[in-house]
Amino acid sequence: MRPTRVVFVLVPKVHLLDLAGPAQVFTTANDFGYGYEVHYVAESEEVTTAQGVPLRAQLDWPEIGPDDLIVVPGWRSPRLSPVPPIGPATRERLRDHHAAGGTVASVCSGADALGASGLLDGRRFTTHHDLTDELAARYPRAAIVRDVLYVEDDRVITSAGIASGIDLTLHLVAVAHGAEAAARVAREMVVYARRNGDELQESAMLRHRDHLNDLAHRIQDVIDARYADRLLLSDLAGQVGVSERTLTRIFTTATGLTPLRYQQLLRVERAEHLIGHGTTIETAARTVGFEDARMLRRLRSRTTEPAAG
Template sequence: MTHVVLVLTPGVHLLDLAGPAQVFSTAAGLGRPYRLSYVGERERIDSAQGLPVQAQTEWPGDLGPDDLLVVPGWRCPRGMLPPPFSQQTLARLAAHHAAGGTVAGVCSGAQALGEAGLLDGRRCTTHHELQDELARRFPRAKVVRDVLFTADDRVITSAGIASGIDLSLHLLAVRHGPAQAAQVARSMVVYTRRNGDEPQASAVLRYRSHLDDTVHRVQDLIDARFTEPLTLDHLAAAAGVSARTLTRVFTRATGGLTPLRYQQTLRLERAEHLIAHGTTTETAAHQVGFTDPRMLRRLRSRTPG
């Protein structure tokens, strides 16, 4: 069971909080082992939008490396002010990361991570109105602009508001594969669109920075069923275009990948994850949809690293 703890402060933005909460609660409803807790330094948390939120003041006592701490953003009417967290709360964030856990900040939540010492030397981002101040306040941080989120050594930050959903879907894709993230996204009636500018991001992220709705629909289908045989004609019919048109727009949107190559990339990435966790090449090949393990070996031999 993975524990997701949302760390709340007065003035919290509701969507910064609700986006990640909805993603992980939806995943739990689909059978994934997630439970959510909401902690704060007071029981009543008045949100920026006026709706009060109930929090628990006692932290869960059984947090481990697989668990996740998320700091939603709060209203910053005059730019970034010192985060309204005590040193004890900031120390908890730092200690969880030091113990191997993942810590995430949505919008101005990145500042809490900075005050906890987690942004030094790492890529990070925040809402575009706060990026200059984040860079000024934490000069050792590598502030990345014009991206939805960043991930660097189990420190995850997002641009704010709705991008907390993208951050959370990314974490699902990393932990459970793109099909799970796509299933949750479809349940929430959102695309599994992610930032495509991160050099270490997964294939689902690298090829999702375009704005072509037809290609996004096809990618949603491939993400959900990448282990199955998917013909070009089937994908084109699902998108309501010809096979020739799909190949043309898909290649243009993804920077050169055909739908088949995109599917192979997802299979290869998932297979590498399985192999890294002790699965044999033959078993991994079959689990990701290759009928012949030699195909997986050929793809691995062509991929640097």
């Protein structure tokens, strides 16, 4: 059997990691014998990336069939241009490949190319959180799914952006060759964890780091590293050299959460990841530091993050 052909469509100002992460997954999988053949095509022979590195690409497309994959990596787009940077011929190739039974995928703003080709109409999709409103308005016949890593709908697969392209392509390797194959590739790439598509784009660690208070960041560093441990307020205060009262005031002002609530969020998020990969709720609860599953169940049932208190 011939290998699965993966065709990356490169556009001006393509993001290196949008391209390199997925390409690394498939080439590493091929090194292990899982059978992938990677091609890079563009509408010009040289494409300059968003990071300034010039890339060479093929003008002629390889022959592809229903078992092959087209991937459109994202490009630099603080705001999307009125017209996606792919021409009519490329849009037609995307449509024809899907109509013939093939799969088409995108990373980040690459979803705009799929939308311009008509492939998002009537389907669910996602993109980078900074672009969701814009693409939802641009493609009203599609259904945007916010704050997830990737969405698969009728052989049209869209991902959030940048690093999430790795999660998407590891998922495709798992579908084609099994979870063991995807885990083998992830280990070789030193990927910390293979995430499911419905996991949040931003972890709790990142969502509550959008402040400029150095002391609060230092406290978060301690909690991030030891979230599964029993952390006393007095221990935290001693590590950063302030009183318990000062620590609580500064941390709550900076993050909107008490230190305890922040630690709980980290525990629940990690537990959700474990449960999503087949761990029982009881085992997940103990792994992240709860004595039993009752507290985890109670915290999981909360649909919003409450104000600190």
